[in-house]
Amino acid sequence: MKVLGLVFLIVAVAYAKHEQFRGWKSLYLKPTSQEQLKLIGALADAYEVDIISHPILEREGVVLVKPQHLDGFVGALEEQDVSYRVHANDVKAKNETRARSGRQLPYDNYQDLEVIDAYLDDIAARYPNLVTLVEPATTFEGRPIKYLKISTTNFQDTSKPVIFIDGGIHSREWISPPTVTWAIKKLVEDNRFWRKTRSTDQHSLSYLCPGVDGNRNYDFAWNTVGTSSNPCTDTYGGSRYGASGAAEDYAHSVGVPLSYTYELPGLSWGFEGFHLNPRYIEQVCIETWEGIVVGARRAGDLFVPLP
Known part of the structure; x- marks a missing residue:
């Protein structure tokens, strides 16, 4: 199976800069x-x-x-x-549950963006016949967007579907990026497989309060329940749906026909909101991987190769 493992780590303020929460x-x-x-x-x-x-x-x-x-x-x-x-x-002290360095990603802690980027670089260097590192663009704030293309045939075999995996859309949901890097680990190493965005919106206050909530900027039931019309709130749904761009734009541009989203554990499962206790990271990754496998098999069943 050919797999495109895409890691859009849109994890700006809340994920990397919590010194302000002291x-x-x-x-x-x-x-x-x-x-x-x-x-x-x-x-x-x-x-x-x-x-x-x-x-x-x-x-x-x-x-x-x-x-x-x-x-x-x-x-x-x-x-x-x-x-x-x-x-x-002390919110800052509670948030200090992230690994600081290392190319091999442990799953007993959360990782900084630079650690994950280093892991992507290292995977591509160690498995050049299987993995290609791509930097097609930069984020709104100028950070490089990296993703991995994983294929045993360098995408030459068009009889197999391409699977696109996207994680870290919601910058407060720290459990999302580990599930994607776990999928990379399973595919490659095991030989198998800010809450808001940072862009400015059309609203007149967007340059003072940039970004929209990526979880609330889709065209289904847009701007209805649980969202705000105030661009300075964290649940701002945008002046229009699709304003956040990024993953949705890419998926549309390449014609992704089948998509699904995982709801990962949080407060309703009895844990601590967005800050899932690190001891659950590996178990969540294992369970999510099983879901990815089922989804991939279904995509394969439905796939019709181009003539």
């Missing part, structure tokens, strides 16, 4: 009425609170609070009898 606290909030739910939204705007996972009635959400706003925000919650508890006393 002294921040994260809190669980659990509203018990619609009034409390609306109050949380209003307080989030008033105190510049970053909602990591939205609370709903009788289910906790997680928010980040700046140190200068903590007393005011907590005081307002207590005044309105909104249930809360501490998720992390």
Whole structure:
């Protein structure tokens, strides 16, 4: 099987630069009425609170609070009898669960972008007959976009489908990139197989608050539930769908006929929101790989080679 393993690691601010979170606290909030739910939204705007996972009635959400706003925000919650508890006393310290260096990627920790890039470089150098490293363009901020082409025939055998794997669209979902590098590991080494974007939108405030939420910028049910029209929020859906470009544009340009998306573990599975405990990384990668195998087999069943 020919496989194109594409790693679009759009992981700018939230993934690589969390020094700014020193002294921040994260809190669980659990509203018990619609009034409390609306109050949380209003307080989030008033105190510049970053909602990591939205609370709903009788289910906790997680928010980040700046140190200068903590007393005011907590005081307002207590005044309105909104249930809360501490998720992390120091967000920066909690985020320090990433590996620092090394070409072989361990799966007991999260990796910096430069570590993943070094891994891609190393894989291409060690397996030149199987892997080709491609840098077709740069991101909006000028970073090189890298992906690997993996094929035993250098894509000369047109009787087999090409499979395109894309990870890291949502910059807060740290578990996504490891599932893609795990797929590379399985294919090559085992001989098998910021929440927002960084681009400016058409909105007049986009140069002050760049990017759109890549998870909320598709044409299906665009700008409906769980999204914001304010470009300075993390759930901004864009002035139009497709504004984030990148992966969707590439998929359209090469005529991808079949696609599916994985919903990886998060808060609803009982873990800690976007920051999945590192001890689960390898298990998530193993389970996701099994899904990739099933999807690849189905693509092969449906594939009709060009005459």
